[in-house]
């Protein structure tokens with residue numbers, strides 16, 4: 920039985936340090952809403 924979780928972090932996750940905006944992108948330099956600094960919060964889980 921295969922269950923696909925749409926929320927499984929399959930790629931890098933970025934979160935804005937300023938407003939908490941989250942985005943899944945490969946190369947995101949700044950927050951699209953407040954231009955704040957985004958950080959990669961991808962957590963490898965087994």
Ligand SMILES: [Zn+2]
Pocket residue numbers: 935936937938939940950951952953954955
């Ligand atoms: Zn932001």
